[in-house]
Amino acid sequence: MLERLFQLKAHNTNVRTEILAGVTTFLTMAYILFVNPSILGETGMDKGAVFVATCLAAAFGSAVMGLIANYPIALAPGMGLNAFFTYTVVMGMGHTWQVALGAVFLSACLFFLLSIFKIREWIINSIPLELRSAIAAGIGLFLALIALQNAGIVAANPATMVGLGDLGSPAALLAILGFFLIIGLEALRITGAVLISILVVTGLSILLGVSEFGGLVSMPPSLAPTFMQLDIAGALDVGLISVIFAFLFVDLFDNSGTLIAVAKKAGLMRKDGHLPKMGRALIADSTAALGGSLLGTSTTTSYIESAAGVSAGGRTGLTAIVVAVLFLFALFFAPLAGSVPAFATAPALLFVAVLMASGMAEIEWSDITVAAPVVVTALAMPLTYSIATGIAFGFITWVAAKTLAGRFRELNGMLVALAVFCVIKLALF
Secondary structure (H helix, E strand, O other), X not given: OHHHHHOOOOOOOOHHHHHXXXXXXXXXXXXXXXHHHHHHHHHOOOHHHHHHHXXXXXXXXXXXXXXXXXXOOOEEEOOOHHHHHHHHHHOOXXXXXXXXXXXXXXXXXXXXXXXXXXXXXXHHHHOOHHHHHHHHHHHHHHHHHHHHHHHOOEEEEOOOEEEEOOOOOHHHHHHHHHXXXXXXXXXXXXXOHHHHHHHHHHHXXXXXXXXXXXXOOOOOOXXXXXXXXXXXXXXXXXXXXXXXXXHHHHHHHHHHHHHHHXXXXXXXXXXOOOOOOHHHHHHHHHHHHHHHHHHOOOOEEEOOOHHHHHHOOOOOHHHHHHHHHHHHHHHHHHHHHHHOOHHHHHHHHHHHHHHHHXXXXXXXXXXXXXXXXXHHHHHHHHHHOOHHHHHHHHHHHHHHHHHHOOOHHHOOHHHHHHHHHHHHXXXXX
16 A cells, blocks of 8 residues: 555655654654744744644644655744744734734635646746845844744843843753754754754753643643634735735745755756656645644744655655654643743754755855845844845845846846835835
């Protein structure tokens, strides 16, 4: 049955290798089980329900990817998108988390339609690679600021807006230790470095009496507080259009980049650069995002950590199925997730920020019409506390710079239309 479903022999793999790869991928991305409830819980959402929604969304998304596309790619609620959900849409713009879930649902519907009608390539190709790298880097800087705040390393300052926090506090010291631990483990290529750091910092915090231990295993909490609680009508508000598009664009770029990177590493890409079944993979991703919004979590997307499983030999969808099963098993560890303090997950956020900011290396810094929009995009996100605003500033600055430099021919209709839309949105809403 497994041979018929996943064509193991054709991909030069076997069941044992695929299981090992699935376990490897799960260990590298399991930190989301602790980070996602911590971030979304700040909106007022029930953390236990968010934990269950995270497990189920990851299991559903990974299973759909494995069965439909037969790719060794796992899915879970995306980093950056969960921060945008909480700190921009809910806490920044003042919308309820139910409305934010409605925006996630609508963006997933658009993503699904773009995948069905194959418009996604046109959109992706319309946005310059440098601008896409800047968006990823900006999200990374946004996550870094949130991480430093959660750790107490950075604090509000009435004179300078942002200042140094209390580095002598247990939270700050443990967070710093956790970040250094991740760096060391990653440098030694130890699988699950982020997860190990979270568990070590949480353990030390409990032993030192800084936080309390809520238990290890139990029956899963109720999903009722978040299940089907999305407010689609509220999300259709005109002022939220840019939010819906921000969810869409970030998911589209992030997912496409992850698919290409992991498929290339797995040897699934053809010599002409074409990725077979990419349409199926994107449909699986959008379906997972739809399911996640109904369950009660932010946008579910493909994880670049899947590359760890590919390095361990994963070549088919069986790897993703193994990840799905492990996420279902994780449902019984809700008390452990509830015991993890915010400063224990802060190092994970900061580490993800480091990975996302690495895209800045691809920028052509000698071209000022490229460098300026990139810097504006990346800085606007943390400084305005909004991914959507950073994307808007990026589109506007890119079009303005190219136009004023007499290089209007380098622009395309899609990019110009997006810049005009962003100007109208910022002016009116």
